[in-house]
Amino acid sequence: MHKIFIGQFNLNKKSWGFTLIEILVAIGIAGILLSALIWLFIAYNNYLNYLQTSMDVPQSAESVIDTATRAIRESDQILSSRSFSGTNYTSNANSLVLRLPSVDSSRNILAGKYDYIVFYKSGTEVYSLTEADASSVRVSSLKKLSDTAESLIFTYDNADVTIAQKVDINIQNSKQVKNQIIQSNLHQQVYFRNK
């Protein structure tokens, strides 16, 4: 009896393989899976970016609030203005100039010596610029506290800032990730401890 082989492996000859259609189908499926995988990877990567930014934005705002709060607590006076290395900074809604009693390495007050700190915003960046007395444990430096600041507003409880007892700090940070804008708005009231 003759056997008819149509579209089947001829096992008897030990010769087996894929037909062209099979290969095309397999490649098609693999391509779809791969593109899904890439899409998934990109989507996850975007989500990671979003997640990272959504953590960074409030954290950099917190950094501004935390640093300024500590400085205000330790400050004994708001200065109406002061020159830092030739640049004049004024205490107003956008910047805050503080005088802090200098301290030694044991954190004891050094009588008659002072360190000066200004907080200000430049573009979307917020800086603290410190000019410390040579004998103070504080170090003269310029620190970037945030690079996502949309607004930074200082409000004083007295029109004469030099006699203010309280400062309100309001910072709004924002950053765009793809089509989404991530925002963080923090507000803190700080009373002077050293006045």
Add this chain to the structure above:
Amino acid sequence: MFVSLIFLAIFLIISTVMVNRAVQYSKSENYTVASTQALHLAEAAVDRAFSQLNQNSSYTGESNIALGNGTFTVSVASIDSTTKSITASGYVPNSANPTAYRTIKVNANVGQSVISFRYGVQVGSGGFVMSGGSTLNGSIYSNGDISATTGVHITGAAVAANPPSLTADQVNNTPAPISSCTSSTCISFANSSATEDFSQSFKISSAISLNNIQFYIKKVGAPGDATVRIVTDNSGSPSANTLMSSTLSASAVTTNFGWVAVTMPDTPVLDSSQTYWLVIDASSDSSKYYIIGSNTGGYSGGVAKIGKYGGSWSNTSPTGLDGYFQIYLGGGTSMIGGNNYPTGVYVGTTASDDAWAHTVTGATVTGTIYCQVGTYTNKTCNTSRADPTSQPMPLSDNNIQDWKDDAAAGGTIVGDYHVNYAGATLGPKKITGNLLVDGGGTLTVSGTLWITGTITITGGGKIKLASTYGTNSGAIVTDGYVNLTGGASFSGSGQPSSYPFLVTTSACPVAAGCNGNDAIYLSGGAGTVALIAQNGNAHISGGSSLKQVTAKQVIMDSGATLYYDSGLISENFSSGPGGSWQFVPGTYVITH
């Protein structure tokens, strides 16, 4: 199968990263919250340390005290006899394994102020009444008559100044009190060279001699005394032409708003058609300055300006502000004596012991008699001096309030407090009742006392300051009247210049609830004590010795003899070690 593994691996990696980030973020946020809580715990610990120090000055701190979401540890170390260093740490949730901790350091010192008592006996508008052969060993300055008609003796000088009118001639004082400063309600000066001095223009209503000027003022830090000038007008600003000047005593100004009086060296008569300027001329320091209360256009007769005496003046910011001030003109003239023969009163024992008043009558004076009208005297009037002007009382209301605050910081004893033969040590404390010391008992004052009721010391009762006061003086403040009889006695800490000051705010005998009692009644005894009754009478009877007496009216009778030492020019007050420890501004440091 292979593809599934790849998917799984990617999912796992990404998920791990995401979870890791989220955990990190969560930890970071936890730390932020915990460190804020820890800082507040540390500040609470400092508050507790002040409270404990005011109960017991030997308090050295405590460890791991639970509060809120964490614990705190505080330690107190002495720097010197009047200064301590407080180090406080807050831990969240505990000190063994803290999520966050913060440490702060502050200094504490004993509240201390310097008040000047320029006269041994200073009397207010009620005047000084001597009778019954009484003797005052020393000098007297009275803002009213010195009524002495029965052969009484004043061994030093006697000055009777013209009292002020009861109502102010020029006033700008509303609304008051000013609870918080705005650009319109407060004018700061003496804080920079451009805003060193304050000035206010004014006109008086009639040509009556000026008696005193008052400012509604407070200070920041510890500025020095300021010079108050009356100057002429120069095209709408103060000129450098000073007609007269006097001193604004920095010690009478506190860190809270209050009225502070300034008197001129004599009683000038200003031209009621001219504009004059009051200038408070101070030196500038950005951390030691003055703030005067103000309003917008509240005074129609002038305006405030800010600037520098002898330099340039600017409008206030905002423009058109008026400072709070009151000008009192003279309300009459004063007299020494009162009898119609020269032996009514004997004044002085040396040639420099003068009598000085508008009218001197019935007096024998060893020195010069400065007067405008003199009758029945041993000498004629020397008219070269204008009438003396009334002197402000040494204590301002805010000085007394500061003492009350010091006392209240040490806690309150509700009800009457009785010290008998067993004696007691007390202070700083507020007593919401009466204080009685009798039975030969001794009350040792270890900090400022505030008694809301009356003080009675009798039966050999004694009040002395604790040795810890050192060379400082201490205050006992009462809102009621004071009765010192039966050999009541007082002494200081044992060191020179340390005296107890007994201060009453009572307006007795005229106020309600006095039942005929004087604000201070002293009969015999006393010792080294200063008695202050700026609103009421001090009645001294019998042989009494005192360090100082200041009262609205002083009455001496029944053969009373008053001895006192030289005036207390600058008296250092202390609420005493063991009491009223206060935060020293400028010493708050976050160490971690």
